[in-house]
Amino acid sequence: MPDIAPQPQPPAFPPAEYEARIARTRARMEERGIEVLLVTDPANMNYLTGYDGWSFYVPQLVAVPLDAPPVWIGRGIDANGARATTSLAVTDIHGYADDVLHWPGRHPMDAVAEVLRGRGWGARTFGLEMDSYYLSPRGFAALQAGLPDARFADGDLLVNWVRAIKSPAEIAMMDRAARILEAVMATAIEAVAPGVRQCDAVAAIAAAQVRGTGDFGGDYPSIVPMLPSGPGTSTPHLTWSDAPFKTGEATIMELAGCHRRYHCPMARTVFLGTPPPRLADAAAVVVEGLNAALDAAKPGVTCEEVEGAWRRTIAKSGLVKESRIGYSTGLNYPPDWGEHTMSLRPGDRSVLQADMTFHCIPGIWMDDWGIEISECFHVTEQGARPFASVERGLIVKP
Amino acid sequence: MPDIAPQPQPPAFPPAEYEARIARTRARMEERGIEVLLVTDPANMNYLTGYDGWSFYVPQLVAVPLDAPPVWIGRGIDANGARATTSLAVTDIHGYADDVLHWPGRHPMDAVAEVLRGRGWGARTFGLEMDSYYLSPRGFAALQAGLPDARFADGDLLVNWVRAIKSPAEIAMMDRAARILEAVMATAIEAVAPGVRQCDAVAAIAAAQVRGTGDFGGDYPSIVPMLPSGPGTSTPHLTWSDAPFKTGEATIMELAGCHRRYHCPMARTVFLGTPPPRLADAAAVVVEGLNAALDAAKPGVTCEEVEGAWRRTIAKSGLVKESRIGYSTGLNYPPDWGEHTMSLRPGDRSVLQADMTFHCIPGIWMDDWGIEISECFHVTEQGARPFASVERGLIVKP
Numbered sequence: 001m002p003d004i005a006p007q008p009q010p011p012a013f014p015p016a017e018y019e020a021r022i023a024r025t026r027a028r029m030e031e032r033g034i035e036v037l038l039v040t041d042p043a044n045m046n047y048l049t050g051y052d053g054w055s056f057y058v059p060q061l062v063a064v065p066l067d068a069p070p071v072w073i074g075r076g077i078d079a080n081g082a083r084a085t086t087s088l089a090v091t092d093i094h095g096y097a098d099d100v101l102h103w104p105g106r107h108p109m110d111a112v113a114e115v116l117r118g119r120g121w122g123a124r125t126f127g128l129e130m131d132s133y134y135l136s137p138r139g140f141a142a143l144q145a146g147l148p149d150a151r152f153a154d155g156d157l158l159v160n161w162v163r164a165i166k167s168p169a170e171i172a173m174m175d176r177a178a179r180i181l182e183a184v185m186a187t188a189i190e191a192v193a194p195g196v197r198q199c200d201a202v203a204a205i206a207a208a209q210v211r212g213t214g215d216f217g218g219d220y221p222s223i224v225p226m227l228p229s230g231p232g233t234s235t236p237h238l239t240w241s242d243a244p245f246k247t248g249e250a251t252i253m254e255l256a257g258c259h260r261r262y263h264c265p266m267a268r269t270v271f272l273g274t275p276p277p278r279l280a281d282a283a284a285v286v287v288e289g290l291n292a293a294l295d296a297a298k299p300g301v302t303c304e305e306v307e308g309a310w311r312r313t314i315a316k317s318g319l320v321k322e323s324r325i326g327y328s329t330g331l332n333y334p335p336d337w338g339e340h341t342m343s344l345r346p347g348d349r350s351v352l353q354a355d356m357t358f359h360c361i362p363g364i365w366m367d368d369w370g371i372e373i374s375e376c377f378h379v380t381e382q383g384a385r386p387f388a389s390v391e392r393g394l395i396v397k398p
Numbered sequence: 399m400p401d402i403a404p405q406p407q408p409p410a411f412p413p414a415e416y417e418a419r420i421a422r423t424r425a426r427m428e429e430r431g432i433e434v435l436l437v438t439d440p441a442n443m444n445y446l447t448g449y450d451g452w453s454f455y456v457p458q459l460v461a462v463p464l465d466a467p468p469v470w471i472g473r474g475i476d477a478n479g480a481r482a483t484t485s486l487a488v489t490d491i492h493g494y495a496d497d498v499l500h501w502p503g504r505h506p507m508d509a510v511a512e513v514l515r516g517r518g519w520g521a522r523t524f525g526l527e528m529d530s531y532y533l534s535p536r537g538f539a540a541l542q543a544g545l546p547d548a549r550f551a552d553g554d555l556l557v558n559w560v561r562a563i564k565s566p567a568e569i570a571m572m573d574r575a576a577r578i579l580e581a582v583m584a585t586a587i588e589a590v591a592p593g594v595r596q597c598d599a600v601a602a603i604a605a606a607q608v609r610g611t612g613d614f615g616g617d618y619p620s621i622v623p624m625l626p627s628g629p630g631t632s633t634p635h636l637t638w639s640d641a642p643f644k645t646g647e648a649t650i651m652e653l654a655g656c657h658r659r660y661h662c663p664m665a666r667t668v669f670l671g672t673p674p675p676r677l678a679d680a681a682a683v684v685v686e687g688l689n690a691a692l693d694a695a696k697p698g699v700t701c702e703e704v705e706g707a708w709r710r711t712i713a714k715s716g717l718v719k720e721s722r723i724g725y726s727t728g729l730n731y732p733p734d735w736g737e738h739t740m741s742l743r744p745g746d747r748s749v750l751q752a753d754m755t756f757h758c759i760p761g762i763w764m765d766d767w768g769i770e771i772s773e774c775f776h777v778t779e780q781g782a783r784p785f786a787s788v789e790r791g792l793i794v795k796p
Contacts, residue, residue, distance in 0.1 A: 009630065009636060009639050052636075052637070053633070053635040053636050053637070054621055054622060054624055054635045054636075054637055054733070055635040056733055057531075057621075057733035057734035057736075076720070076721065077633065077634055077635075077721050077761075077763055078633060078634075078635055079633070080632040080633035080763065080765075081633040081634075081635055081636055083633075084629070084630055084632070084633060084636060085636070097720065098720060098721035098722055098743070099743075099745070101722075101741075102725070102736075102738045102739075102741055103741075103745075103746075107529075128535070130534060130535045130536040130539075131505075131534045131535075131536035131537065132534065133455075133531050133532065133534070134531065135534065135535060136528060136529045136530065136531070136533065136534070136535070137526070137528045137529075137533060137534070137535050137538040138528040138529035138552075138554065139529065140535040141528075156536065197615055198615070199608055199609055199610055199615025199616055200609055200615075202608045203604075203605040203606070203607075203608040203609035203616075204605065206601075206604040206605055206607075206608050207601040207602065207604055207605035208601070209601075209604075210597055210600045210601040210604050210638075211597055211598055211601035212597055212640065216640055217595055217596070217597030217598075217638070217639065217640025218597055218601075219637070220622040220637065223452055223455075224452060224618040226452055231482070232407065232482055234478040234482070235451070235475065235476060235477070235478035235479040235481075235482060236475055236476075236479075237451040237452045237453040237475075237476055237479055238407060238450075238451050238452075238479055238482060238483070239450070239451070239452055239617070239618065240608075240615070241407050241615065242610065242614055242615025322474070322495065322496060323474065323475050323496035324496055324499075327500070334732045334733055335452070335454055335455035335732060335733075336455035338455075338500075340500045341500075343499075343500055343501075345496070345497075347497070347501075363475075365475055365478065367478075
């Protein structure tokens with residue numbers, strides 16, 4: 001096996017960027033008394049090493065010690081994927097055998113624990129991402145059993161918080177995602193039309209997401225196109241069917257552009273025909289509230305203050321909105337493009353800083369209708385800069 | 399709120415099918431001493447109730463008691479999604495408020511526990527899917543804290559095993575997925591060509607997956623197109639880049655057709671130009687071994703016997719294959735279309751029964767090249783019936 005890994009898909013950033021990310025992660029580990037952070041969130045694995053592949057459906061992780069380079073541990077057949085997409089030394093890439101996978105009485109985390117013990121880390125304090133999708137209660141129990149001398153601390157969201165402030169190179173990735181999103185939204189607005197099957201419109205949307213632009217390709221967004229239509233607009237997370245769009249109905253489109261796992265999400269609502277006054281009125285209120293939130297977002301302001309600007313604006317309208325109006329976003333993998341750190345809602349006193357990035361999505365869902373109009377924005381010293389430029393309002397196709 | 403839920407996207411099967419699934423689930427619960435099964439796997443939630451939506455990125459579940467109808471508990475804004483896609487009574491759909499989500503010191507499972515206590519189930523024995531993607535260690539801890547009088551048992555894979563034998567209506571869904579897959583593979587084989595950007599080929603593939611056929615639309619597969627190319631073929635789970643395909647290189651395409659969440663997956667390998675003898679030879683061996691496995695697969699045979707037929711066939715070739723050659727498949731959600739029950743590998747003595755469905759994927763990955771040729775098949779009394787019809791061999795585009 002060659003010492004130098006083949007790199008058909010090298011990391012998206014230069015080595016110095018990864019080194020800085022790891023240094024910031026270690027500083028937070030020290031604050032929390034964590035000696036080895038076990039990173040199971042694929043976005044965090046990518047953030048720290050560049051690792052990229054659809055292998056997160058099996059247990060895998062990057063172990064980040066304070067005193068040695070990160071170590072990738074995953075399924076044997078994915079070890080070449082780690083060599084292909086990271087700059088880790090081949091000796092820091094460990095693949096486990098297939099016979100621990102989906103086998104009663106065994107678990108891949110048994111093998112992971114063995115690797116960690118073999119590194120001499122058996123008695124260390126490990127940080128675990130206790131609320132990540134890709135660490136199960138069973139996996140946690142296997143780690144505890146396999147590392148009987150270790151201590152376990154909560155390392156949940158530790159790296160997510162490091163990710164909150166984006167580097168210039170990351171902002172450039174999100175700008176590329178925004179260019180893709182603009183093409184995607186233009187395609188979507190064109191495709192949603194009376195008599196067209198929902199699946200045919202989404203086929204065009206999905207193709208635009210993956211195609212990207214002539215200058216750079218699209219990556220798969222962490223969430224598939226969400227496209228509730230007609231009475232389905234009363235809830236945000238329905239996907240599509242093969243029923244045709246109908247005149248006289250609204251369709252909510254929540255879509256993203258994605259480049260090298262960086263997202264620019266956006267929601268728009270399309271109405272086919274002449275919208276009922278309640279929908280047109282709601283659209284005007286939502287846009288006014290969204291604009292107020294964007295105007296309020298700048299360094300030094302809290303998340304709840306941004307939401308407050310929205311809330312004050314819509315208070316006079318009679319519309320009610322009980323869920324949060326936005327969240328931190330950027331690099332991610334399925335099933336979510338949100339970072340699970342800051343939310344734009346009452347009580348969240350996180351302070352906005354330059355180069356944070358949010359998706360502000362003040363959706364309104366009533367008993368049998370709804371509307372979403374959103375913007376993904378970059379916090380700059382001059383205020384919120386929306387990443388993408390798409391007509392901000394109810395889109396009416398007469 | 400109306401008593402009758404609006405149903406823009408009604409369940410895929412008639413009520414009797416869901417009732418039979420729930421009855422089989424309860425029989426297994428009784429065997430394991432489980433009084434209430436908490437189903438967090440979205441495929442299992444769909445299987446038992448029809449619930450469908452991209453909401454699994456937040457904690458949600460279907461609680462199945464022995465003595466009452468199932469109860470959906472999820473995020474408030476998704477409750478209308480449960481009304482739209484299931485036949486559950488409105489009183490059996492509970493939405494939690496947004497202020498437990500992504501908030502330090504709170505967890506949605508706090509709210510879930512409150513609903514369960516409110517049903518009078520606080521002292522029951524709950525079965526949990528301890529190795530599912532969508533139950534975290536933190537969520538499990540919140541359930542334990544919120545249900546101090548309850549007992550917890552492992553209900554992992556309980557419903558997955560109920561899913562192993564498909565009904566005629568489910569087989570019909572997979573046949574539809576196979577029709578979609580045939581269109582997808584034809585598109586893929588056409589699209590992979592020298593100088594074409596990988597992302598442009600995948601755009602065409604993704605569109606074909608979603609478009610489906612003229613008779614029925616496509617759904618999103620649980621795994622995006624995997625498309626390792628050139629040296630990337632040494633590992634199976636790389637997605638695409640925007641680099642162009644090159645003459646003289648192989649590309650592995652692992653793709654699925656999907657309809658109403660039912661999958662028909664398949665892998666093929668395309669070579670642009672004249673394949674090197676080692677690849678052409680490997681393709682012949684893989685096809686011979688795959689054919690032997692398909693010939694061996696019939697009711698009464700074990701999973702390891704199917705793998706043995708493959709193993710004996712390739713033994714003479716010098717090729718080595720250490721990972722499993724297949725797994726049970728069907729209904730699923732991201733990140734996997736495998737069911738995590740049976741695997742075609744040594745030691746798995748599960749007995750094949752009529753109407754089980756498998757993906758037999760004997761991939762070979764070497765240091766700097768690889769090949770995959772697979773079939774998704776239906777176990778019938780007459781033997782294995784491949785769902786889709788696509789030329790079985792290395793696809794050479796001179």
